[in-house]
Amino acid sequence: MGDLDFIKVKHLHIDYDILDLDLLNKVLQEETSFQWCISCGCCTASCSAGNHTTFNVRRISLLLRRGEIESLEKELEKCMLCGKCTLVCPRDIQLRNVVMSIKKNILKYKMSSL
């Protein structure tokens, strides 16, 4: 692979061998419906916060799965919890609880890593 090293962009590189999936597993355990997500984008299309800014529920999912906790925390502060995403979701995912659950578990994660 030595020849192709130039393809690797260091700051975007995610090493799955050392990736900490604790947070993802905790959230999926608390709100199992989140694993049914098909990334259809209904939530993002209806989102009140998304109307003002780049807030995007699918990105939340991506950040969570990639373990980018700091960006995730910052992104989630934008949610207004209005619940439109939950109502439009064709897979009946309880997104308000997903948001609350991620926030709560990030807090727990930060407390435990202090």
Next chain:
Amino acid sequence: MKTYFQYPFLIGMIFLFAFLIYLYVRWYTKLSKYDKVRFRKFWGTKKVWKAIYDSINDGLLHASIFKKNPVLGYMHMSLAFGWFLLIVIGHLEVVVATGGLNFPFYYAIFFRYFEPVHATTIAKIFAAVMDFLLLFILVGVALAITKRFYKKIFGMKHTTKLKPLDKVALYSLWAIFPLRLFAESCSAAVYQNGSFLTNTTGAWLGNIANSPVIYQGSWWLYSFALCFFFIALPFSRYMHIPTEIYYIFLRNAGIKTKKTWESYAQIQLYSCSRCGVCLDACQLYDAGISDVQSVYFLQFIRNKEDAEKPLFGCLICGRCQVECPVHLNLNDLRTALRIKASKPLTFSYSYTQKPEQQSADTIYFAGCMTHLTPGTKKSMAKIFDYVGEKVWFMDEDKSICCGRPLMLAGQYDSAAQLIEKNTELIKESGAKNLILSCPYCYKVFKEDYILPDINIKFHANYIKELIDQKKLPDSKLNITAIYHDPCELGRGMNIYQEPRDVIEHYSHRIPLQKSKDKDQALCCGAGLGGINLTGDAKNAMTHNAMTYFDKFNPDVLVTACPLCKKTFVSDRRIEVLDIAELVVKAIEQPNELKALPHREKSYAIS
């Protein structure tokens, strides 16, 4: 003759009083400064009479349970009021018999033992009254025991689960009165000092009662039953007996439940009698959930168990609060705990953009949910057009949430940011009226926004006003409609009549049964209070509510909440309309339809 059997009773009694005084004083000292002033000033006012009336009505007679369930009401009344009378008249009897107040205070409790002979007419009347009261209570005890095992007789689907100390208290309470009957019957058998009840049972006992072991033993048992009950009382649900009276007085003094969990909330927690009336009111049973209900939830809090899941699993629909015979502020208690639990979580809304500012006399704020039911906002636009109202549709684009969903999740501080943004927009526009089509928005705008110069109206009320001013035409639709009361609008804001008037003006409304109407209306299942409910649980509630409406066979189901509409639409059995859509449908109907006579429909429901 020196006796010792009164000591268990005395020990229990002294322990109970000491404990209660300690708790009462501690609760009082922990009230806020203003609440203390309120409570002190309250004693000079007429409200004291109202508090005394409430104490007798709710604490002794249990009138509110009586109205809902006469058998259950009789059970509570016979125990509370019967026992109260037994104590009061028992003491009177002693005063009359001894001719003064010079007797130890346990004397009246064991009077038949200490006063074996009584021959006067007054004494006989007293004995008859006391026997009657004892019988009155015994019927209640019999009902209570029956209820534990055959709850269906009482029309109750559910009865509460018990903790070990509750069981001690419950079984000793059940034992007190049969044991009193036994002890008094023994006395009656020996001395003939009873009346119609104790003399009869005494005669059955016959010579057995002459044995000193049985005779003394019966009084010892009675005393021990009292002792166990008094010692277990502060740690069991029976703590509600003394606490409820305290709560009634504080409530009448005008003290309100706070956003933080403090002394008044603690008193309400102990006032819960765990009667279980809220269990049958809760629709979550439809979804097989049995730990969220207020009675269990308060029990978890009192036992200091982890209650996070039940805390956020409630829809805050308020059905249990309406039914609660103790009048606890169940929604506020839950909210206070939600605020505490979600305090460390923060949100920040510095990113919001301002919508294009327009100046208008009237603002229409659709709210997030109305954007999901475009029929409602289009209908509102048509109504505004029809009456020629110049309106600024404030959140047509770049809508900012009203803040209520955050509050229901306990995020009051985050909601304050949104409230500030919306307030600023409204004030800058110079408008006089604000019209809302979502009950969640309406509640928060009315209660938490500070907009003194602005007339805040719910769209159903606005339409009602237009009808009264003859600005909208009379063109009744030839359809039958059921009105579904949204939780936040009905129980939350006490608006019941206006939407009904509008619906009756434009269609033929089918009235629902009283037990599912107005303040006892069903929740659609999607209430924004329910944070961690599963989709299946919500759908089960929606399905059951729809099944109920379907029995009336209406043409349309009308509601005044976009959230209810969006939820019910997914069921597809009945066409669902927002009240604004119904009005527009009526205005726009082709002329030939107007002449049709009213179709006859059966409203009957089996």
